[in-house]
Amino acid sequence: MGKNKEVYRLMLKNKNRFTPILILLTIGLFIAIMFYVRGSNNRTLHRNLYRQWKEDYVVEESDGKAWVKTAPRTSLSEGQGYGMLIAAMAGEKGWAKKEDFQRLYRFYLANRLTIDDQQTELMSWKQVDKKVYSTSATDGDLYIAESLIKAGKLWNEPKYLQQAKLLLADILRYDYNSATQTLTVGDWANKKSKYYYLMRTSDVLPTYFDDFHQLTGNSQWLTIKKVMLKKLYQLSKQHPSGLVPDFAWISKKGVRPAKANEVAGKNDGDYSGNACRVPLFLATSKDARAKKIVTKMLRFFSKQKQVTAGYQLNGKALNNYASPSISGPIFFAVQQLKKPEFDNLFVSQQYVFTNRLTDTNYYDAALITLVAMME
Known part of the structure; x- marks a missing residue:
């Protein structure tokens, strides 16, 4: 104890000399803690999150099907896509079995759309009890296609890969604007609709598009990737924040954010419930524009005292509270x-992994679990 006191006395006496050393030790300790936490997350938290999500949101039926509960008695193609992605990635980690994925796959097959008396591979965007809605949502079908590719490779199952090809062909048939060379938001946004030139920013999935091209050999997916990333980059450049809106309109003059209530609600032109997924899906891309978009966003977020639940594109917060569906993709992009x-x-956004998943907010739970599976 006497030696320790003497060392401490000498450090105080020569504090100017010791300060740089103390700073280096502090930085080193901080980095060590961060690496420990990151490793700990990968080892334990992610598996627990998957188990919680499956327990709270996956409904298994007696006929061998399973669906993701997005609301009481309600499922969405988006939710089914998340569920199939999560199951496939959990399978890659050894936490899910092929039958877990197969159950979700059967439900997708049972709820495909019929358009003009033609059976398609697109999934109905919504199912309530036994009612099946008669339109599709592009994001859900894109997630399902990617999950089929992952599952097909993981379990060496040709039928999953074949179904992915069929689904991708129908996405290009029903959810593609040939004039803009971009994906539409669903089969209902066709040439007869004013929404034909509408883009959902979170449908820009460069790594998925690469996978689709690799599977099908269709270079059209690379064109879609190039054009949609260009539109997203143009949106990012329109504001110092780098934030992009939930929806945007494409025209010969370029691309502009949607206005409030032009599409789905008051936050159509804000960084909100759809655009929050953009960092998640761009962060894994090697494309230079994708990196620039994400980096600019993160620089904006890093300057905020608190990352809140959504923003106007000028950087003004929409709310004064945090949201896991906003923070989770940011955390993943930082990683x-x-x-x-x-x-x-x-440090500030890792809170999304410190608590039990919410059992009352499907969207928050799905995105946090997806982030955990992707890490």
Whole structure:
């Protein structure tokens, strides 16, 4: 004890000399803690999140099907897509079996759309009890296609890969604008609809488009990737924040954010419930524009005292509280980019993994579980 006191006395006496050393030790300790936490998340938290999500949101039926509960007695193609992605990625980690995926797959097959008396591979966007809605949502079908590719490779199952090809062909047939070379938001946004030139920003999925091209050999997917990333980059450049809106309109003059209530609600032109997925799906891309978009967003978020639940594109917060569906994708993007300038976001946004998943908000739970599976 006497030696320790003497060392401490000498450090105080020569504090100017010791300060740089103390700073380096503090930084080193901080980095060590961060690596420990990251490793701990990968080892334990992610598996627990998957189990919680499955327990709370996956409904297994007696006929061998399973669906993701997005509301009481309600499922969405988006939710089924998340569920199939999560099951496939959990399978890659050894936490899910092929039958877990197969149950979700059967429900998708049982709820495909018929358009003009023609059976398609697109999934109905919504099912309530036994009622099946007669339109599709592109995001859900894109997630389902990617999950089929993952599952087909993981379990060496040709039927999943074949079904992915069929689904992708129908996405190009029913959810594609040939004039803009971009995906529409669903089969209902056709040439006869004013929504034909509408783009959902979170449908820009560059790594998925690469996978679709690799599976099908169709270079049209690379064109879609290039064009949609260009539109998203143009939106990112329109504001210092780098934020992009939930929806945007494409025209010969370029691309502009949707206005409030032009599509789905008052936040159509804000960084809100759809656009929050953009960092999640761009962060894994090697495309230079994708990296620039994500980096600019993270720089904005890193300067905020608190990352809140949505923003206007000028950077003004929409709310004064945090949201897991906003924070989760940001946390994932920070992990992927691995830039020291965003370490403050790693610290502030990791709260999404510290609590039990919500059992009352399907969207928050799905995105956090998806983030956990993707890490």
